[in-house]
Amino acid sequence: MAVTPDLTTQEQAATPARSPRQPSAFGGLLLRLHFYAGILVAPFLLVAATTGILFAFTPQIEKAVYSTELTVDTPGSPALPMADQVAAARAAHPAGDLVTVRPGEGSATTQVDFSDPSLDADHQHTVYVNPYTGKVTGQLTTWWAATPLNEWLDNLHANLHLGETGALYSELAASWLWVLALGGVILWWRRQRDRNRRMFVPDLAAKKGVRRTRGWHAATGLWITIGLLFLSATGLTWSGHAGENFNDLIDSLDASRPAVSTDLVGAAAPATAGGHHGGTTTGGSSTAAVDPAAITTVLRSARDAGITGAVSITVPADAATAWSVTGNDSLWPVGRDSVAVDSTGTIVQRIDFADWPLLAKLTQWGIYAHMGQLFGLPNQIVLAALALGLICVIIWGYRMWWQRRPTRAGRRALVGVAPAGGNWTGLPNSAIAVGLPVLFAVGWFLPLFGVPLLAFLALDLVLTGLRGRRRPNIPVSPAPARQ
Structure with missing residues (x-):
């Protein structure tokens, strides 16, 4: 059996070096998307995280001010x-x-x-x-x-006190937060060989440089990913454009939050009532004033019916409309039961939180948790930890951008260049056929994700084409034949 002789040192030196491994079309696209989105969206996320910490601790600040x-x-x-x-x-x-x-x-x-x-x-x-x-x-x-302070902090976090135009910042941040979080997890998973324990700890073997910064950036981001996805989803539920689509979806699924009807048509209305607010009854129209003294009877009746804890009592517009008493405990909102009560203390309708549609319950819990009210102080601490973690991840991301800058004479730059990669059109046809409709659907539901994404894909396609035209064709000398 013939044995192939080893190459001599001279022959090895003559053999051309292997070109560095090029990222796949998907890997290159994801890397550039994560890079560009991080640079452009991170400032908005930084503002949202900072103002979110302040808003989460509003109850404590309110008690001190008021x-x-x-x-x-x-x-x-x-x-x-x-x-x-x-x-x-x-x-x-x-x-x-x-x-x-x-x-x-x-x-x-x-x-x-x-x-x-x-x-x-x-x-x-x-x-x-x-x-x-x-x-x-x-x-x-x-x-x-x-309170005025609560409103001020809420508007600061939601729209920077710039109205509907300012609200675009928070919706843009929420629309891209989940993309950055999931994209970062995939990129870190693809980079790691040991894809288990090592993913959750930074690379401490690197004493300095971009490798060490990347380890802290990626490992910290991985630890807070679930929380970031939650904040993104719950933040979008009451945003301007995506929130409207979400509400339409909830309505189409008949999963909206139910409310008791205060319409006394057909019910035993008080004798002074000949009609109801905004409608007609067999007794005719009535605009009789409501006796505020009836609130004592109304509240006692609601308490007897099991509506405990903090409540909100809505006063009817006229004597033919029922009062409503609703639990408003946000610490653990299972006591969101509500009753409609007439001025005599008779319960005319009741809706318990247990009977709410599941999506309505999840939405209510999600809103309170996003605001830091669910479970009280523990919820606030978790939100603060998530926000601080996100701030650190953003700072490390910008630091990597700076560390990757060229430093050689004649090629110095303030920041690093964008990562290169294959054109996204190089993806398999099956991936494009499935992925594009999904992206268009998500982009339609989340407009402030879809519009920037289309702009990125179009620009990326143009830039990749231009780079390909400018890149010179350098012939590679063949290796010398073995003797």
Whole structure:
């Protein structure tokens, strides 16, 4: 059996060096997408993470700023009748219609909302009352029951106080956060040979340089991936464009959050009511005013029906419309039961949280968890950890961009060049046939993901073509024949 002789040292030197392994079309596309999206979207994510930490700790900040309005120093027992508390609020604020009442419990004050024609529909005047003494502790102009500070921090996080135009920043960040997170996981998995334990720890063998920074960037991103995906999904549910599509989807699946009907048509309406608000009954139309003193009976009836904890009482527009009492505990919102009650204390309808559609429950839990209200302080700590982790990942990403810059004389640059790779049109036809319709569907549902993605693919196709034209064809000398 003949044995092929070994190459001599001279022959090995004459053999041309093997060209570096080129990334696949998919790998090259994903790498460049992660690179460009990271550079362009990361500033928005950095702002969202920073403002999100502030918003998550709003309850603690509110209690420090509005301690007089929100809390009482020495809670007493028992509380005054609810009608007396409302009367105290009315005396301090004689103008406007009574809209909503949130009874105080423990050290919390009772909050009484009044409408004001000078305000838009989303704002009202809120009077804060000590539930044990009836003393008014303060008044604020609130936004859906939120204090001015809460509203300010909410708008800072959602739209940077720039209205609908500013809201595009947060939707863009949420639309691309999941892409960056999943793309980073795939890229890190493809790079690692030991694709188990080593993926979760940074490469500490590298003392400095881009390799060490990449290890911290990737390993930290991997640890917080699930949390980032959650924040992306829940943030999109109430965004402008994607949120509207989400609501349409929920409505089409008949999975919206149910609400009790306060329409007393056919129900045992009080004798003073000859009709109902916004409709007609057999007794004719009625615009009779609602007696606010009935709130004591309404609340007692709701408590007897098992509506416990913090509640919100919606005052009817006229005497032919029922009151509604709804649990509003966000700490663990399973007590979101709601009842419609007439002024005599009769329960005319009830909807329990247990009967909500599953998607409605998940949406409610997701919203509260995104805001840091679910489970209270532990939820806030987790959100802060996620935000700080994301901030570190972003900083390490930009550091890698800087570390990869050319430093040789004549080729110096401020930052590194974009990663090269094969054209995305080099993907298998089957992948393109399946992937493009999926991307178009996702892009339609998430417009601030779809439009930038189309722009990236078009630009990437053009740039790859231009690079191919400029690249010179360098002939490779064949290896010398063996002797």
